[in-house]
Amino acid sequence: MLKAMIVEDNAMYRYAVKSILRWEDYGFEIIHEALNGKHALELLKESQVDLILTDISMPQFNGIELIERVKLFDPAIKIVALSSYDDFHFVKEALKLGAEDYLLKHELEPQSLQNLLQQVKTQILRDRLRNQDTSITASSLTCLKTDLVSKLLLGELVNAKEIAHRAAFIQFPILHEPTVVLLAACMGNDVDMQTWKSSMEACLVPYASTEYYLKVVPITERKMAIVISFYHEKSETSMGVSAMQIASELASCCRKDNRSFAIGVGSVGYGLKAFSTLYQQAEKALYQSVYDSSKQIYIHPLLFSSNVNTNEGMGLLGQLAQAMRRGDLGGVETTTEQFFQLLYKGQPEMMDLRKWLIDLFALLKFTSLEKNQHTDNMADWHTEVLRMIEELRPLGELRDLFLVQCKQLLHQSDENRRFSRKEIQLALEYVHAHYAEGISVVMLAKVLNLSANYLSNIFKHETGLRIIEYINHYRIKKAKKLLSDPSCKVYEVAEKTGFQETSYFCKVFKEIEGRTVTEFRRNAGVKNLLE
DSSP states (O other), X not given: OEEEEEEOSOHHHHHHHHHSSOGGGGTEEEEEEESSHHHHXXXXXXXXXXXXXXXXXXXXXXXXXXXXXXXXXXXXXXXXXXXXXXXXXXXXXXXXXXXXXXXXGGGOOHHHHHHHHHHHHHHHHXXXXXXXXSSOOHHHHHHHHHHHHHHHHTTSOOOHHHXXXXXXXXXXXXXXXXXXXXXXXXXXXXXXXXXXXXXXXXHHGGGOSSXXXXXXXXXXXXXXXXXXXXXXXXXXXXXHHHHHHHXXXXXXXXXXXXXXXXXXXXXXXXSGGGHHHHHHHHHHHHXXXXXXXXXXXXXXXXXXXXXXXXXXXXXXXXXHHHHXXXXXXXXXXXXXXXXXXXXXXXXXXXHHHHHHHHHHXXXXXXXXXXXXXXXXXXXXXXXXXXXXXXXXXXXXXXXXXXXXXXXXXXXXXXXXXXXXXXXXXXXXXXXXXXXXXXXXXXXXXXXXXXXXXXXHHHXXXXXXXXXXXXXXXXXXXXXXXXXXXXXXXXXXXXXXXXXXXXXXXXXXXXXXXXXXXXXXXXXXXXXXXXX
16 A cells, blocks of 8 residues: 655645545555645654645645655655645646646545546556666566466455556556466476476467467466466457467477376456466366376366367358458358357357357457447347347257348448448549559548548448458459469469468458468359359
């Protein structure tokens, strides 16, 4: 808890500042109340504070003199000036002397004081981090982060405010991101934890990227926790797949080191407070090895225990997302049928079925957001899907509901293609005529005699796509026609559709179509290539 002092000769204002909100809720404890600047300096000799709120006009050392003295005494102390309208001209001098900010007494409100306390707290913590002991070294920060994760996993930190305070102090890189915890146990008699930890961290190096936050934390002499947090992933099924891939990589690493081991994999949770629960899940999964020692990786039931081929299911969801983005209703219907056939075949348990269906219906939300549209009947899609699952409604009804919503969404998209803005129609005509050339937003804006920002904003609003996205979609549409000719080389198709590099063309093609150029050519019939 940070320490604060109020310096104000007027008892009424002193009480107002102290009681207008609960300072403890924002990380501060008021330990001193001073009647004037001289009194404040005496109190500072008794105990240090982090923040001083001081009136400007006071007898025996006014606020200006106090600020000057305090900054000589301890420059790290943050000072905020309290000012009335008639002495507002002193504020400039206060800020010049080092005051962080000021508050007008007659405009003092809980929200303004709350905002100020949050800003000052952030600055204090940053300064501490920057200056503590010649600044905290990288190794020290690593130790502090490891200690925080360890305490969270073992349930030694449960207070949300304390967790947030510690995380902010060491600039912990995750706060609310979805997370999975793995717990690895080594069965050997001679376990060198440091060597084992280093080996595990080396295995995780290929996964260290902007997609994941990874942390290896020793728990006991034989147990190691691995925290996997996802920065951008939205699908819990995808998170489960990634966690299993990482668990498999760690298992392979242990086998290479000739270690006897087992790994428990928990489910997905959100936020730092969930770490303890996720650890307990991984521990329960690990204990399955007591009853069945034939495996090396054990999964908590909440992650997924589905008989559905995960890679195939995720692949179909990816194809479905691309078809919805293109407005390809035929592709949506075909892929939806394939997806539900996969569910019928696998017959996943209720928890797993719920995850698959939520991931499916979430595509409606994501697509509508991209297109700046909405499906009226599915405003609360999540509740509706869960209700139908709880009522044990036939799977076919959920399939039909999804298709109805898709048709409504894509029908809205078709109507929006009759664009009312002349600028958009002209932009589309230019793209259709020059898609094989190098087109940029700036160039297109210049052709239309518009500013680039204005054109980008109205284009996204009208079409639901950014200009570059639309250009790429149109180029891929043309590329599919060219690919119907087996004699046409991929690099030739890329050149003819405006892509300067074949590798970039292939990347964009897979992002939009959900499959590679090779797969498209191999699986699609020539008659189905033309749109």
